[in-house]
Amino acid sequence: MKKLIVILISLLFITTLVVSAETALTRDYDGIEMPAGSFIPVLSLQDFSTAYSDSTNELKFVCYNSVYEFETVIIPKGTVFYGYIEKKNEPIIGTHASMVVRITKLVYPDGFTIPMVGYLYTRNGNLIGGEMTQPEHWDKMPHYQKRIARHFVGVQQYVPGKTRKMGEHVSVASGANMLIVLTQPLFITHTMND
Numbered sequence: 001m002k003k004l005i006v007i008l009i010s011l012l013f014i015t016t017l018v019v020s021a022e023t024a025l026t027r028d029y030d031g032i033e034m035p036a037g038s039f040i041p042v043l044s045l046q047d048f049s050t051a052y053s054d055s056t057n058e059l060k061f062v063c064y065n066s067v068y069e070f071e072t073v074i075i076p077k078g079t080v081f082y083g084y085i086e087k088k089n090e091p092i093i094g095t096h097a098s099m100v101v102r103i104t105k106l107v108y109p110d111g112f113t114i115p116m117v118g119y120l121y122t123r124n125g126n127l128i129g130g131e132m133t134q135p136e137h138w139d140k141m142p143h144y145q146k147r148i149a150r151h152f153v154g155v156q157q158y159v160p161g162k163t164r165k166m167g168e169h170v171s172v173a174s175g176a177n178m179l180i181v182l183t184q185p186l187f188i189t190h191t192m193n194d
Contacts, residue, residue, distance in 0.1 A: 032074050034186040039121065039179045041065055042081055049171030050088050050097035050129065059083045059101060061178065074188045078109045081180060083120070089130065091167030098130030098170060103180050112190045121181040129170030135160035 042061035053059075060080055067075035083103040091097040103118040119126040138158040145153055172178075 032069055032072065032188040032191075034069075034074065034182060034188065036182050036185050038182045038186070040067060040075060040081075040118075040182075042178050042180055044172055044174055044176045044178060045080075047171060047174045048085070049169055050090065050099050051169035051171070053085055053099075054088065055084050055086065057084065059085070061103070061180070072191060074191065075106070076109060080107045081105070081118075082107070083118075086119075091169060093166050094133055094164035096129050096131050096133060096167040096170055098127050100126055101128065108190060114186070114188065114190065116182065116186050117184040118180045118182045118186075121179040126181070128172065133165040133167050136163040136165050137161040 040063060043064050045060040045062055048057065048059055060082060063075055063077060063079040063081070066073045066077045081103050082105050083101050085099050086102040087100040089095075089098045101120040103116060103120070105113055105115050107113050120128065122128055124130060139161050140156050141159045142154045143157050145155065
């Protein structure tokens with residue numbers, strides 16, 4: 001009976017040590033949260049355009065600088081981001097083509113994958129392209145200015161005509177510097193040691 005009690009107590013002691021060692025290893029690490037609105041600098045690894053790319057093409061971007069939070073590298077240099085063209089507008093008369101690129105996941109250099117939600121950032125609401133085209137022709141129009149003693153002096157100036165040129169396709173070259181903006185928080189559960 002004494003041997004049984006000693007064996008049970010020793011097993012209880014060993015399991016307590018194992019559980020406390022496992023919790024000590026994971027206790028210091030809660031993961032890192034990058035808030036929505038954070039920017040990540042990337043390079044485009046291939047060229048893509050509204051002329052020949054669509055939502056079935058997988059787009060790749062690589063992070064060329066490590067992203068830090070304090071002293072911790074949360075996104076190391078060489079991390080690859082994957083995305084696709086979420087929305088594409090064809091060129092029309094008066095407006096160039098446009099597209100919106102959504103980023104869906106990131107893959108660390110060691111192969112660890114984290115899903116994410118982000119877009120390629122532009123000042124135009126993440127819309128690449130979509131600018132107005134040049135006027136098809138310019139018209140002369142007199143502009144009158146009031147001078148001394150109520151005399152009007154006219155000046156001929158060119159103003160844009162009523163019609164615009166046909167829009168063109170927009171493309172992003174390979175190696176273009178871009179920014180990814182996060183639209184939802186990114187939870188980093190994996191870090192790499194150098």
